[in-house]
Amino acid sequence: MPSLTTARLFKGLLRKEIEGPHSTIPEDEFFDAVETGLDKIEEDRQLRVRLKYQSQQSQISNAGSVHSTNLEAEDETAEDFGTGAQAKSHKLWPEIDRICTEQLTQARQGVGEDGNGWQLFADEGEMKMYRREEEVDGMVIDPLKSCHVVKGVTAREMCHYFFDPAYRNDWETTLEDVQIVDNVAPDTLVFLQTYKRIWPASQRDALFWSHMRRITDNVDTGANDVWVVCNHSNQNDEYPPANQGKCVRIYLTVILVCQTYLTPGKDSKTATRDDLTCKITYCSTVNPGGWAPATVLRAIYKKEYPKFLKRFTGYVVDQCKAKPIMY
Numbered sequence: 001m002p003s004l005t006t007a008r009l010f011k012g013l014l015r016k017e018i019e020g021p022h023s024t025i026p027e028d029e030f031f032d033a034v035e036t037g038l039d040k041i042e043e044d045r046q047l048r049v050r051l052k053y054q055s056q057q058s059q060i061s062n063a064g065s066v067h068s069t070n071l072e073a074e075d076e077t078a079e080d081f082g083t084g085a086q087a088k089s090h091k092l093w094p095e096i097d098r099i100c101t102e103q104l105t106q107a108r109q110g111v112g113e114d115g116n117g118w119q120l121f122a123d124e125g126e127m128k129m130y131r132r133e134e135e136v137d138g139m140v141i142d143p144l145k146s147c148h149v150v151k152g153v154t155a156r157e158m159c160h161y162f163f164d165p166a167y168r169n170d171w172e173t174t175l176e177d178v179q180i181v182d183n184v185a186p187d188t189l190v191f192l193q194t195y196k197r198i199w200p201a202s203q204r205d206a207l208f209w210s211h212m213r214r215i216t217d218n219v220d221t222g223a224n225d226v227w228v229v230c231n232h233s234n235q236n237d238e239y240p241p242a243n244q245g246k247c248v249r250i251y252l253t254v255i256l257v258c259q260t261y262l263t264p265g266k267d268s269k270t271a272t273r274d275d276l277t278c279k280i281t282y283c284s285t286v287n288p289g290g291w292a293p294a295t296v297l298r299a300i301y302k303k304e305y306p307k308f309l310k311r312f313t314g315y316v317v318d319q320c321k322a323k324p325i326m327y
Contacts, residue, residue: 076187082214090185092190092234099230104255108257122306131143131301133298135294140292143283143284147279149277152273154260156225158227160212162229163212165189174198181207182209188211189209191207191209201290202247203247206233206249206250206251209231209232213227223260228256230255231255232252248288252284255282260277272325273325276325282309
């Protein structure tokens with residue numbers, strides 16, 4: 001016999017109820033529906049991971065050994081990667097440089113400074129997550145700030161896996177499709193991402209530039225190196241327009257700031273993975289582009305954001321543990 005939640009969802013499907021301020025779906029049913037959809041996506045991801053692992057083990061058994069690919073993508077070996085040197089001639093560069101600088105400054109600020117209203121909503125060991133409740137035109141756009149510490153990887157490795165689209169489907173579970181709509185430079189890309197629809201919410205997409213940069217201002221005392229990835233929504237005439245098809249466009253600003261710390265007495269030539277500590281600050285502000293119940297959205301991200309950060313950082317640690325260290 002189907003559960004009460006399943007019966008409610010089926011009834012909602014028959015009524016073709018969708019998100020919106022006039023939706024007749026009660027908030028508890030809206031939450032149940034989205035939570036069920038996210039749980040199913042996570043189950044599918046775990047199955048893919050198990051199948052991928054079994055395939056890799058089979059290859060090892062049959063071949064005796066597997067040649068691991070170099071972590072550094074070909075374009076990332078250039079000396080000017082992470083400096084923006086090749087992106088400076090692009091018309092987006094003034095905005096990219098300004099937003100990256102602003103976001104880095106904000107990420108470096110403490111959560112208790114200037115009475116800025118940060119509220120702790122998740123505290124799991126080294127990982128702490130804060131939010132500020134904000135709404136625009138009735139839509140929740142709560143800024144989020146997360147602090148975490150991960151052992152065994154560098155700042156560049158963490159940012160590499162966050163920036164490079166080749167790995168994104170491995171850790172971003174709600175992703176349906178990724179397109180590079182403008183290859184600005186090896187360290188700067190413009191993406192159109194489409195996300196899986198989670199009923200009863202409308203399907204979403206996002207158009208944003210992404211820039212990976214090495215920070216050399218020596219502000220972070222004691223850090224061996226500092227890398228960031230900054231993502232910011234953008235719309236130009238030559239890019240796919242918003243809200244023209246089945247998807248609602250979301251608007252985002254995200255920065256991932258990573259710092260590498262080494263065991264005292266070690267340097268980049270003598271350190272092993274046991275000597276690496278990566279301090280992470282992740283900040284995001286997302287406008288969902290359409291209405292959904294505020295209480296539901298806040299309940300969902302309270303549950304999903306910690307899972308996302310643990311999943312992503314765990315993925316990077318797993319990918320790097322048998323590979324040469326990349327600074």
